[in-house]
Amino acid sequence: MELFLQQIINGLTVGAVYALIALGYTMVYGILELINFAHGEIYMLGAYLGIIVLGFLTVIGLTAMSLPLAIFITIILAGAICAAYGMTMEKVAYKPLRDAPKLAPLISAMGVSIFLQNYVMLTQGATDKVFPNIIPKASVNFLGADVTYIQIFIMASSVILMAGLHFFIMKTKMGKAMRATALDKKMAGLLGINVNSIISMTFMIGSFLAAVAGVMVAMYYGLVNFSIGYLAGMKAFTAAVLGGIGNVPGAMLGGVLLGVLESLGAGYLWPEYKDAFAFIVLVLILIIRPQGLLGARVPDKV
Amino acid sequence: MMASKYIKTILIALWFGLLAIPFAGFTKAVMIAGAVLAGVVVVNILKSLRNNSTGIRSAGKVDDFINNVMRGRNRYAVIAVTLALLVVFPFVTNRYALDLATQAGIYIVLALGLNIVVGQTGLLVFGYVAFYAVGAYTYAILSTAHGFNFWVVLPIAAFFAGIFGIMLGAPALRLRGDYLAIVTLGFGEITRIVLNNWDSLTGGPNGISGVARPSIGPLVFSSLNHFYYLVLILVIITIIVVSRLNDSRVGRAWIAIREDEVAAEAMGVNTFLFKMLSFGLGAVVAGLAGVFYVAKMGFVSPESFNFFESVIILCMVVLGGMGSIPGVVFGSLALYLMPEALRDFQQFRMLIFGGSLVAVMVFRPQGFIGTRRTGIELSHKEAENL
Numbered sequence: 001m002e003l004f005l006q007q008i009i010n011g012l013t014v015g016a017v018y019a020l021i022a023l024g025y026t027m028v029y030g031i032l033e034l035i036n037f038a039h040g041e042i043y044m045l046g047a048y049l050g051i052i053v054l055g056f057l058t059v060i061g062l063t064a065m066s067l068p069l070a071i072f073i074t075i076i077l078a079g080a081i082c083a084a085y086g087m088t089m090e091k092v093a094y095k096p097l098r099d100a101p102k103l104a105p106l107i108s109a110m111g112v113s114i115f116l117q118n119y120v121m122l123t124q125g126a127t128d129k130v131f132p133n134i135i136p137k138a139s140v141n142f143l144g145a146d147v148t149y150i151q152i153f154i155m156a157s158s159v160i161l162m163a164g165l166h167f168f169i170m171k172t173k174m175g176k177a178m179r180a181t182a183l184d185k186k187m188a189g190l191l192g193i194n195v196n197s198i199i200s201m202t203f204m205i206g207s208f209l210a211a212v213a214g215v216m217v218a219m220y221y222g223l224v225n226f227s228i229g230y231l232a233g234m235k236a237f238t239a240a241v242l243g244g245i246g247n248v249p250g251a252m253l254g255g256v257l258l259g260v261l262e263s264l265g266a267g268y269l270w271p272e273y274k275d276a277f278a279f280i281v282l283v284l285i286l287i288i289r290p291q292g293l294l295g296a297r298v299p300d301k302v
Numbered sequence: 303m304m305a306s307k308y309i310k311t312i313l314i315a316l317w318f319g320l321l322a323i324p325f326a327g328f329t330k331a332v333m334i335a336g337a338v339l340a341g342v343v344v345v346n347i348l349k350s351l352r353n354n355s356t357g358i359r360s361a362g363k364v365d366d367f368i369n370n371v372m373r374g375r376n377r378y379a380v381i382a383v384t385l386a387l388l389v390v391f392p393f394v395t396n397r398y399a400l401d402l403a404t405q406a407g408i409y410i411v412l413a414l415g416l417n418i419v420v421g422q423t424g425l426l427v428f429g430y431v432a433f434y435a436v437g438a439y440t441y442a443i444l445s446t447a448h449g450f451n452f453w454v455v456l457p458i459a460a461f462f463a464g465i466f467g468i469m470l471g472a473p474a475l476r477l478r479g480d481y482l483a484i485v486t487l488g489f490g491e492i493t494r495i496v497l498n499n500w501d502s503l504t505g506g507p508n509g510i511s512g513v514a515r516p517s518i519g520p521l522v523f524s525s526l527n528h529f530y531y532l533v534l535i536l537v538i539i540t541i542i543v544v545s546r547l548n549d550s551r552v553g554r555a556w557i558a559i560r561e562d563e564v565a566a567e568a569m570g571v572n573t574f575l576f577k578m579l580s581f582g583l584g585a586v587v588a589g590l591a592g593v594f595y596v597a598k599m600g601f602v603s604p605e606s607f608n609f610f611e612s613v614i615i616l617c618m619v620v621l622g623g624m625g626s627i628p629g630v631v632f633g634s635l636a637l638y639l640m641p642e643a644l645r646d647f648q649q650f651r652m653l654i655f656g657g658s659l660v661a662v663m664v665f666r667p668q669g670f671i672g673t674r675r676t677g678i679e680l681s682h683k684e685a686e687n688l
Binding site: 033035045048049052053081084085088092093096097100101102103104105106107108110111112113114115116117118119120121122123124230234237238241272273275276279280282283286287290 | 317318321322324325326327330420426473474476477479480481483484485487488489491492495496499609613616617620621624649650652653655656657658659660661663664667668
């Protein structure tokens, strides 16, 4: 029972991270119908920025003054820089291709992905980077399972961010404009919505969330490598598809479900096939229910 | 007007420099900003040159040139000269170039196979490398564990890869567009993970070594020269088969599906059957390429079949020009040889590679040599024959 609970908690932690990254995929797909393959790299950039920014804050003495404040600033700064990267990526690699054949932006995304990986490898080195060991390792006991502070932190901040995003999309004017753009770009443009800035905004929000996920993962595992973006990106994408791509609550649900499934599968069945679970889930869900758990079936346009 | 353009250029460079600071540090960020400035200036100059020349676009010139060469009377002459050059190639070059050429040949075959599925039928496939892996492992296992001969394995591997393709295709082909791409990606990754973990059959991450060389009677294909010719023959056969298919009834059905699946179905094309055929044939070609690959290397491991490999092959198809055979051949050569040509830049080569993928797509999204098929009307003679 304790083991089961422990696996569930580990799964929820990883799932929260998947969900945060998945939101970026699903929002971009909802608006542009583009699988942004470079999104995983933004998450990787975020993880690196977590280490870089926290290192900088330590040098100027802020970390010694107040650790929570330093972590807060790290997350905000890393998120902001990644948002800038995401926006730039859209302007350079996707915007010129909006009317191009469908495969072109996909190839372009692959190019961005390869570029960013090598950019980080060249500037930060090919070896693993270590996250400074400053976060207390203590944990609380929950019905016999250990829950570390970092795990609580990850789950809590994910919930806050997702709630914030949901509020933003459903209640604000900008969110309404985003929903309108997702429904029909042309019509939204005719009604006075600046579609280009909405698309930039979408990329920025998605990149911000991915960066936060990256910083938190860097804290959680303590190690970062330039190649982590691909697998995390694929799993997050699976989560987005699982929940119904283009559907924001679906991405959250999909992420958490996938994290728990993976954790239970690796814990009880075959640990060596841990990474295959995500893909098996992906294939099964697409074949059985391609619209995802929460997605609505879209009829083919003739 | 001009002044604002200069300011904009400088602002772009500054922005990229700013972005680079956290990762690259201040001095390198300044260098990056300088590089971006130079790049934007060059692009601007090229653009203004293009606009000034009286309406003639360089892209159109390329198309015309290709068409003149490939479709005109000189077509056979071009083919004959190319073939002659390819045949004498091993005598005038060194081992390194020969090795590159052989590997490039395998990539051409793979890209042509994927082109059947992606370029001609319009089915987006991301896990193509899985079929390549099935072919490669079939030969490696049958050769090391059961002593099968290369020529016997060739049809067996093609059969296995085809069956594998059909097995994956049957459930996956009900999906469209991006979804199909993702399912095939999933299959590709699962295949690689299984190869990596099924130690008793595949040797796990260590792979299988000591795979026998192909032989006909006493003649053993062991040197690079032999493989070069072997692969050259495979490439030629593939090109002939693919271009014959392209002009056949099947090819037309594929193109109909690519252009508009619903319309094709309404016109009586059995879309499911033709999609399966396309998928299966693509898989067979990849399987054959896999056998040749293992025969050349004498060794196989799951590392050769990662997602990146699928991406590269897909890029070869798209970059060269989807659906166009000369385009795909050109794309494969360009993409395979480019990182090699950039060897002097060592660690920068993949960076440049990624950047150029973006650049090519942004400036020429239809690929280097786009297909002319779209929009071609039937000639009178063809119309009468129908």
